[in-house]
Amino acid sequence: MKCLVTGGAGYVGSHVVIGLLDAGHEVAVIDNLSTGYRAAVPSGVRFFPLDLLDAEAINKILASEKWDVVLHFAALSLVNESMRKPFYYLRQNYITALNLIEACAQNGVRRFVFSSTAALFGGKERFSLIPDNARVEASSPYGESKFLIERALVWADQIYGMRSASLRYFNAAGADPLGRLGEEHTPETHLIPLAIDTVLGLRGKLKIFGNDYPTRDGTCIRDYIHVTDLADAYIRVIELLDRRSVTYNLGNGLGFTNMEVVQAIEHVSGRKLPWEWAPRRTGDPSMLVADSALIRRETGWSPHYSSIDIIVETALQWRKRNPHGYRKQAGIGQEKWSPIFGQEVEL
Template sequence: MKCLVTGGAGFVGSHAVISLLDAGHEVAVLDNLSTGHLSAVAPGVRFFNVDLADPVATDRVVASDQWDAVLHFAALSLVGDSMRDPFYYLHNNYVTALNLIRSCAAHAVPRFVFSSTAALFGGDHGSEPIVHDARIDPSSPYGESKFFIERALVWADRIHGMRSASLRYFNAAGADPLGRLGEDHQPETHLIPLTIDSILGRRPGLKLFGNDYPTHDGTCIRDYVHVTDLADAHIRVLSLLDTRSVTYNIGNGLGFSNLEVVQSVERVSGRKVPWEWAPRRQGDPAVLVANSTQLSRDTGWKPRYHDLDQIVETALRWREAHPYGYREKQSHDLMAT
């Protein structure tokens, strides 16, 4: 298939690009590089430096080829920032996606895969893994913005026949097992890279928020799914879109506590993690774990990297090899040109 990947210079998007290439698909990337990295775009891939907020430029890219599928990863994604500036998040994520969806419908793109989120489900699901048809109750404007987009895709299917997959995934983690790509956010907010950076001396003062949750060790439990497994799920759903639209949760199905993440990094690295307790953060549910049974039944998808130490090992290996993330290589590329 000929695939256009928006946000293909970001963490999950870039891993999806190399997985698509590995599977024999033809790929192009659209990204405004506001949070992504040009060095994360696979060599030889067509690159459009375009902001989806510009409907004319977006339409020009969609009209430039006969795409078999568009995979949409580009979005603002910091929950805390969305709580501080809700209308900016709601407007940016929805309007940029709407510009893209409108162009895809106008130019008869048959398949659309959407990077959605577990933030749609809120925090009152108890300890049971969350099924794909659980009650929608976003606990942040970020989650709400993703739900707006899912609803727009419903109408794109009903009116224009554009089939879509909304993939609601949990905590993306790890790095490409071959060492080609990794995680490099600025600022970094994810626990695994923050914990790794603390042992590398790059970010002292790691904090674990809350030790009085109703869990086995008092800390929050989250579902960490390897980014390569996420990419695999995006590819598997493409064939389903020949006949219908689908919605799935994507997760490891195993919950790991904040304290267990710290312990895993210590095991894998052989180093002690410097950390301290901090008060709970408002809005953090005790447990968020995915039930991905429906995805497995329909596509045969199963996480290959289900063990937390496996996930941490790939992340640590990439971070040790790239202590400054992609910035070193980008600086070198700029000097070379």
């Protein structure tokens, strides 16, 4: 297939790109590099350095050739920041997605895979696995923006016949087991990379937010899904879109507390992890764990890297080899072409 991936220089998007390449597909990437890294785009992959706010440029790309599927990852994704900048998040995520969806519909793209989120389910306390048909109760403008995009895709299906898959994944974690890619955010907000940087001495004490949740050790429970398993699910759902649109919750179905993550990092690294308690963060639910039975049943997908130790091990090994992340290759703030990057496409 000929695949167009937005946000393909980001963490999850880049892992899906190499998954598609490994499966023998042709891939091109759109990314404005606001949070992604050109070094995460494999050599030989066509790269369009542009912003999805540029509707004319997006339409030009979609009209220039026939695309079999578009996979959309590009978005603002910091929940706490969305609480401070609600209209900015709603506008940016929704308008950029609408520009892309409209260009796809107008240019005959028949399949669209959307990176949605478990943040749709953070509006109330849950103490059981979250099924695909759970009521959407977004607890942040970020989560709300993703649901608005899901609704736009429903209308794209009904009116234009564009089939879509909305994958509501939980906490992506880990790194490519072959060491080609890893996790790098600026700023970093995810627990596992923060804890790994702490245990490697790359940052100060780790903060654990809240110790009075109604869980087995008082800390939040989250469903960590290995990013390579996530990429596998994305690739598997594409073939379903010949027949119908789908929406799936996507996770391990296993919940790990913050303290269990700390213990796993100490166990895998063989080092003591310095940490300290911090107050609860606003909007953090006690437990978010996916019921992924439907996608397992309908695609045959199953996570291969479900152990928290394996997830941590892949992330730790990548970070050991890349203590400066992608910035060592790219140079902080550098955006010009380099031989290690994918082929840049002039518009």
